[in-house]
């Protein structure tokens with residue numbers, strides 16, 4: 161598995177995301193502590209760690225679904241501040257896929273995919289629909305375009321959610337446990353789509369416990385615990401030769 | 417359970433083809449047997465129920481149709497004669513019908529009211545039928561152009577050759593519809609804005625919304641109406657007068673908006689956080705998110721509550737009769753004082769007529785809301 165195609169992908173030395181000394185509190189609770197992370201364009205980073213360690217919170221800070229209180233986050237050259245216009249600008253460039261899909265149940269699959277391109281990017285409807293069909297084909301469900309999300313299986317819904325994000329032609333994709341609400345047989349269909357996406361050179365940050373995916377696709381694995389980045393390394397080193405005791409304990413638990 | 421051991425192991429060599437589902441009911445008789453006469457108790461209850469329905473319906477039919485007086489020039493037609501009781505005095509309603517519909521709107525100009533009704537219906541009906549196209553144009557015509565048209569037609573514009581008809585002359589169903597429809601049309605958008613305001617992150621907006629909502633919800637409508645007709649003029653600057661009909665109209669609209677706001681807020685609270693996050697993550701602005709994602713779902717959830725508020729508003733318009741406006745209830749009640757029509761059944765007939773009109777409007781709204789709910793159902797929730 162060492163020589164999977166994704167591994168050979170180019171990683172540029174241009175910075176996509178720069179997080180420096182970032183801290184966040186929920187009330188008195190210090191969720192994220194001194195996070196420093198630089199993501200280069202084309203990187204595929206898998207983030208893992210025990211429940212409550214702050215993985216979701218960290219990637220949600222990147223498109224400001226959560227606000228950080230100290231430190232800096234620079235995405236695609238733009239620093240995240242209170243400025244609503246800047247935030248909306250960054251969200252255009254950063255796609256996000258959620259654990260529970262968050263599709264819009266009152267819109268068809270196609271409408272889910274075309275809404276943002278039409279209203280945020282002011283794209284003509286016909287063009288938006290062409291692009292949507294293109295990505296629905298990429299995620300292998302073009303035939304579901306006119307159904308409502310409630311009529312699809314979990315795996316299909318998650319693939320629609322991925323297509324919906326891709327329709328905005330984002331530069332960066334964030335995934336927050338995209339397969340953990342799915343039945344085992346559906347996990348693979350979603351992971352396959354994500355592997356394909358990685359092969360297109362997309363910059364990806366993926367919170368997941370799918371270690372097979374990490375080995376196959378990631379160029380870097382980050383382990384978080386108690387709101388901190390505890391260890392990061394190439395997947396091979398990370399899995400076979402973890403340095404920190406916490407990492408060892410965590411890996412021993414999830415790899416049996 | 418006496419299974420032989422060789423039955424516990426089993427494998428299928430052929431897959432079963434799909435079969436059509438069994439018929440859900442076996443005809444009318446089957447349905448009746450199952451639902452009305454399934455056992456002793458059920459059968460007795462069925463007969464008691466039928467008997468009660470029969471009692472009510474038969475005496476109603478007796479009063480409203482069989483014993484009814486359909487024509488006549490004055491009270492003589494409806495008085496008991498030869499010792500025989502008389503039923504509903506429809507002759508009275510017939511004689512007063514024009515007043516009930518238009519109040520004291522000049523007869524020669526009533527075509528303007530009728531034209532307004534016709535245009536209104538022609539614009540409303542296609543709006544209510546979801547399949548028809550041009551909804552946006554239709555909506556603009558209905559919500560922007562039609563009110564101006566209705567104002568010019570009903571109130572008049574001497575510059576256009578339409579004689580002025582003061583609102584004091586408006587009455588009957590016309591006035592009820594004007595108040596109810598204006599109230600309905602303004603209370604929904606206002607209520608939505610108030611509900612959004614109440615959830616806003618901006619403290620001032622939130623405070624203003626909360627104060628507004630709680631003020632109107634804490635005051636009985638009848639107080640609002642008295643205040644608007646008696647006290648409001650005192651607060652207005654010298655020289656400014658507010659029309660006698662507009663005053664309670666504003667009161668009714670703001671009052672309903674406060675209720676509407678709470679109904680809509682209930683809907684907003686039922687929308688999962690993930691919907692907001694999904695919309696925000698795509699770069700939608702706050703208003704885009706509300707317009708395309710949150711409000712369509714939230715309003716759909718609370719259609720019953722919205723229509724309930726509409727129905728309440730429609731019926732509450734009858735309270736304006738207490739402050740002296742001649743709405744449908746007001747005009748019917750004042751016509752009861754007419755000595756020319758003083759008979760024992762005049763009042764019951766008049767109220768029956770009134771009830772039927774209110775019921776027709778409210779029931780239509782209720783049915784339409786059920787239709788919309790079913791239409792907007794897009795598969796099961798997750």
Ligand SMILES: Nc1ncnc2c1ncn2[C@@H]1O[C@H](COP(=O)(O)OP(=O)(O)OP(=O)(O)O)[C@@H](O)[C@H]1O
Pocket residue numbers: 186189191209210211212213214215216217218
């Ligand atoms: N809105 C909130 N208010 C207060 N505390 C919160 C909030 N959201 C998360 N937390 C807390 O912050 C911590 C980090 O949460 P986060 O969701 O980032 O963890 P996670 O690593 O994604 O966990 P999981 O694997 O369970 O998803 C948790 O202890 C959680 O209880």
Ligand SMILES: [Mg+2]
Pocket residue numbers: 215216217336337
């Ligand atoms: Mg999480």
